[in-house]
Amino acid sequence: MSFYVYQNWTHDRVRVHRGDCGHCKDGKGSQPNATGSNGRWYGPYESQESALRIAKSLDQRDTRPCGHCAV
Numbered sequence: 128m129s130f131y132v133y134q135n136w137t138h139d140r141v142r143v144h145r146g147d148c149g150h151c152k153d154g155k156g157s158q159p160n161a162t163g164s165n166g167r168w169y170g171p172y173e174s175q176e177s178a179l180r181i182a183k184s185l186d187q188r189d190t191r192p193c194g195h196c197a198v
Contacts, residue, residue: 129153130178131170132185140189141182146171148196 129146131154144151151157154168172178182190 129171129173130175131168131172132178132182133166133168134185134187135166137165138189139187141185141187142191142193143175143178143182144193145196148193150193150195 131144131146131151133142133144133151133156135141142150146153149157151168154170156168169181170178172181179192
């Protein structure tokens with residue numbers, strides 16, 4: 128299983144997702160026409176620990192696992 132990190136600059140937050148999460152879709156996100164002006168995807172990472180380490184290094188106000196895929 129792969130893991131991804133989404134950094135949202137608009138909301139000053141980071142979420143860690145499983146690749147198969149409906150919000151992640153292997154780092155493509157749920158909005159196919161997104162311009163990338165609100166955030167950025169990082170990954171894939173082979174472990175949840177690696178993804179969490181990257182998420183914490185991005186120094187956002189709100190950093191936690193996705194509430195839908197419950198990483």
